[in-house]
Amino acid sequence: MSAHTFNTGQSEAKQSQSKINIQPRHVKFDFADIQTPFFYQDNPCISAVWVSLSASFPLGEAEFIKSTKQFEHNITDPKLKAEVKKFAQQEAHHSLQHRRLNQAFEATGYPVTQLEAEIKKELLAREQKWSIERRLANTVAAEHVTATMANWALTHPEHMAHFPESLRELFQWHAIEEIEHKSVTFDVYQHCVGRPALLRWQYRYFLYFHFPFSVYLSTRFLLKTMGYKATKADLQGLHNFLFGKGGMIADRKHHYSAFNKKGFHPWQIDDAGLVDEWQMKLEPHFV
Numbered sequence: 001m002s003a004h005t006f007n008t009g010q011s012e013a014k015q016s017q018s019k020i021n022i023q024p025r026h027v028k029f030d031f032a033d034i035q036t037p038f039f040y041q042d043n044p045c046i047s048a049v050w051v052s053l054s055a056s057f058p059l060g061e062a063e064f065i066k067s068t069k070q071f072e073h074n075i076t077d078p079k080l081k082a083e084v085k086k087f088a089q090q091e092a093h094h095s096l097q098h099r100r101l102n103q104a105f106e107a108t109g110y111p112v113t114q115l116e117a118e119i120k121k122e123l124l125a126r127e128q129k130w131s132i133e134r135r136l137a138n139t140v141a142a143e144h145v146t147a148t149m150a151n152w153a154l155t156h157p158e159h160m161a162h163f164p165e166s167l168r169e170l171f172q173w174h175a176i177e178e179i180e181h182k183s184v185t186f187d188v189y190q191h192c193v194g195r196p197a198l199l200r201w202q203y204r205y206f207l208y209f210h211f212p213f214s215v216y217l218s219t220r221f222l223l224k225t226m227g228y229k230a231t232k233a234d235l236q237g238l239h240n241f242l243f244g245k246g247g248m249i250a251d252r253k254h255h256y257s258a259f260n261k262k263g264f265h266p267w268q269i270d271d272a273g274l275v276d277e278w279q280m281k282l283e284p285h286f287v
């Protein structure tokens with residue numbers, strides 16, 4: 001990987017603007033170190049938030065692939081077409097690994113299968129109600145949020161250190177690939193749909209309503225089904241994790257809001273260097 005200075009001028013808006021090579025990697029983690037449900041600092045709320053995210057990945061990422069591939073035949077830019085393939089390969093492997101991880105979570109008591117059944121119902125309803133353009137716009141929104149969380153994860157090893165090793169490394173590998181392919185669905189949307197108002201609306205809907213609300217409901221469902229009632233200290237810990245110094249939301253507010261700016265492109269946030277750095281650190285896990 002080389003130049004990390006990106007020109008994302010409007011004239012190129014309809015072609016791929018990715019300046020980084022997308023490289024699907026295969027990994028195999030052993031989740032034997034996940035022995036307790038409250039693996040993150042003994043905090044049930046923070047732990048369950050991560051479980052609810054992982055539970056949503058296999059079906060969610062399948063929807064990302066599906067909603068993007070529906071436009072594949074309209075793509076005339078060969079570079080973008082090739083990137084869609086690699087994006088789909090990466091997401092498919094993420095789904096596979098998160099399925100394995102979700103089994104490990106289930107073994108500690110989390111009702112992941114039940115939660116997945118609810119997610120499936122919601123996605124089916126969405127498929128029937130939403131246009132294919134809106135589904136793609138939603139995927140673009142989710143991809144920006146995922147890439148922002150990935151950037152946070154790779155720049156905050158002090159927070160990631162609280163995870164069991166296998167879980168930490170799985171999230172770090174996932175984060176590398178989310179950054180690598182972060183502009184693919186955005187470019188497909190620009191190339192094939194190009195309705196900025198719909199995208200802006202869908203991004204706000206996803207970021208300020210759908211995503212936080214569904215993580216909240218899923219987390220509550222997981223803990224309630226396990227018979228755990230969060231204490232004041234648990235909630236305070238979660239609040240600090242999200243909004244405290246270096247917190248996952250507080251520390252990346254500017255990345256989340258950048259999407260709303262006119263002429264935004266994901267590679268205006270230059271984090272290709274993080275991919276180089278973490279590629280070397282995680283190399284022993286790639287098979």
Ligand SMILES: [Fe+2]
Pocket residue numbers: 061090091094174178
């Ligand atoms: Fe992914």
Ligand SMILES: [Fe+2]
Pocket residue numbers: 064091143146178181
């Ligand atoms: Fe992704």
